[in-house]
Amino acid sequence: MDNLRIFAGNSNPKLAENICAYLDLPLGEAKVKRFSDGEIQIEINDNVRAKDIFVIQSTCHPVNDNLVELLLLIDAFKRASAKRITAVLPYYGYARQDKKVAPRVPISAKLVADLLTVAGAKRVITMDLHAGQIQGFFDIPVDNLFAAPVTIRYIREKFKDDLIIVSPDAGGVERARAFAKRLEAGLAIVDKRRNAPNEAKAMAVIGDVSGKVVLILDDMVDTAGTLTEAADALARKGAREVHACASHAVLSGPAVDRINGSAIKTLVVTDTVPLNPKAAGCDKIEVLSIAELVGEAIIRSHRGDSVTSLFV
Numbered sequence: 001m002d003n004l005r006i007f008a009g010n011s012n013p014k015l016a017e018n019i020c021a022y023l024d025l026p027l028g029e030a031k032v033k034r035f036s037d038g039e040i041q042i043e044i045n046d047n048v049r050a051k052d053i054f055v056i057q058s059t060c061h062p063v064n065d066n067l068v069e070l071l072l073l074i075d076a077f078k079r080a081s082a083k084r085i086t087a088v089l090p091y092y093g094y095a096r097q098d099k100k101v102a103p104r105v106p107i108s109a110k111l112v113a114d115l116l117t118v119a120g121a122k123r124v125i126t127m128d129l130h131a132g133q134i135q136g137f138f139d140i141p142v143d144n145l146f147a148a149p150v151t152i153r154y155i156r157e158k159f160k161d162d163l164i165i166v167s168p169d170a171g172g173v174e175r176a177r178a179f180a181k182r183l184e185a186g187l188a189i190v191d192k193r194r195n196a197p198n199e200a201k202a203m204a205v206i207g208d209v210s211g212k213v214v215l216i217l218d219d220m221v222d223t224a225g226t227l228t229e230a231a232d233a234l235a236r237k238g239a240r241e242v243h244a245c246a247s248h249a250v251l252s253g254p255a256v257d258r259i260n261g262s263a264i265k266t267l268v269v270t271d272t273v274p275l276n277p278k279a280a281g282c283d284k285i286e287v288l289s290i291a292e293l294v295g296e297a298i299i300r301s302h303r304g305d306s307v308t309s310l311f312v
Contacts (some may be wrong), residue, residue, distance in 0.1 A: 001025070001049070003083070004302050005048055009057040009069040012274050015090065016056045018291035023299060030076075032069055043074045049081040054298050059093030059112075059275040060250065067093060067112065070229075071119045078120030086301060087121040090272035090294060091220075091248045095130035099135075113137035114147040125297050127272055127290065128219045145310055147247040147270050147295055152182060154268060155215065155245070162240070164188050164212045168230040176217045188214065190230040203233075210238035210271035218293050220248035221269065224255035235263035248272050250288070251279045259284055 004011035006015035007028040020027045029045040055077070057070040070087060075095035077085050109130075116124065117140055125140060127145045135142040155163075163185040169192040180187040188207025195256035214234050221227055221244075231242045242263045256278045259267055269275075270290045279285055293310060300307045 001302075003052050004299075005046065005051045005053050006298070007044075007055050007073065007077075009066060011053070011058045011060055011066040011069070011272070012056070012090065013025040013292060014274060015058075015182075015271050018271075018289060019295045019298070021190060022292050022295035030073065032073075040068055040072055041078045042069075044073075044080060045077050048077055048238070050083045050220075052084050052086075052302050053077045053082045053090050054086045054302075056088045056274055056294075058091040059089060060091050060248075063093045063253065063274075071115055074119040074121050075115070078246065084122045086123040086125060087116050088294065088298065089124065089126045090290065091237070091250075092126045092129055092134070095134055098131045098134055107273075109134050121276060123156075123301065125294070127270075127294070129227070130219055135205065136290070143297060143301065143307055143310075145290075145293060145307075146183075146290075147272075147290055147293070148179070149310075150270065150290055150293060151181065151245055151247075154288055155179075155183060159213060159215065159243075162212045164209050164211070164214045165209075165240075166190060166214050166216045166234065168192060168216050168218050168226050172218055175219065179217055185215075186212070189231055189235075190216075192230070193225060205237045207234055209234055211240050213241045214239045214243070216242070216243070216244040216264075218246045220250055221246045221255060221267070222250040223253045224251065224258040224262075227267075228258045228264065231263045237265075241265050244268070249275060249279065249285070252277060253296050256282050280312065303310065 005028050007030050028162045031043040033041045055073050056222045058069045066262050094108040094112045110247045130146050165176045165180040165185050167189045168190050188209050191204045198267050234242050243266045245268045247270050270288050297307050
């Protein structure tokens with residue numbers, strides 16, 4: 001533990017503090033300042049020579065600022081002769097742009113992977129990637145953790161009988177099926193058609209949800225269009241209660257208004273992304289902490305122990 005150091009950028013300081021509290025380690029001192037034109041300036045005030053460095057930074061809003069902060073922090077540690085630098089991204093921004101969906105568009109998730117590697121990261125710890133195949137974009141080890149242990153424990157305490165796990169689209173069926181199996185619950189799917197980015201239209205419900213308590217499961221909630229369309233479709237099909245669960249509470253644009261105006265009774269998220277002020281004031285949203293899960297991954301990675309049990 002003498003060689004382990006934890007640092008963080010400005011994206012999610014509360015989560016970083018909670019992780020350090022779990023590890024019983026102080027948060028390293030790093031100053032992140034800005035010039036008057038907006039350029040980011042980094043200054044590390046702790047000796048990191050020959051140390052095992054973990055940098056905690058979610059690349060959430062403002063995405064580009066937080067990403068550049070992370071890259072500059074990694075570069076600073078590399079130039080300060082750190083032994084190993086691990087980028088800890090509880091939320092991996094640009095993950096939705098993981099393939100070419102049209103001619104002449106970038107694969108942004110791959111570019112971010114390249115940037116992290118070139119900056120000097122030797123390992124990445126992240127959580128609930130939008131697509132697991134993004135791990136293949138890296139030429140360094142990637143630990144893709146899952147919030148499932150935290151969320152499943154909550155679901156078991158909160159919901160008892162007549163529970164149906166719902167995937168809001170075809171892409172999330174595998175995740176929903178895995179949850180349904182572990183919770184011994186039913187499974188349903190909402191058939192969704194997307195006409196443009198951040199616009200979704202729920203078309204049909206596959207499965208019997210009449211009179212049931214349904215839980216929509218997704219990896220992230222951005223503008224909440226998919227989520228609220230799915231919730232309303234389930235309510236029209238006779239669902240007794242509609243709840244939702246997601247790992248990453250991006251909640252941009254009209255998300256909170258949509259959630260308040262929808263059939264959703266509660267939305268359970270984790271603290272991979274800090275809630276914006278409007279979302280923090282929403283009575284429907286509950287936040288679970290993944291600090292212990294990430295902290296355990298950090299300590300096991302530092303010691304060279306297996307982290308396999310954290311993936312399930």
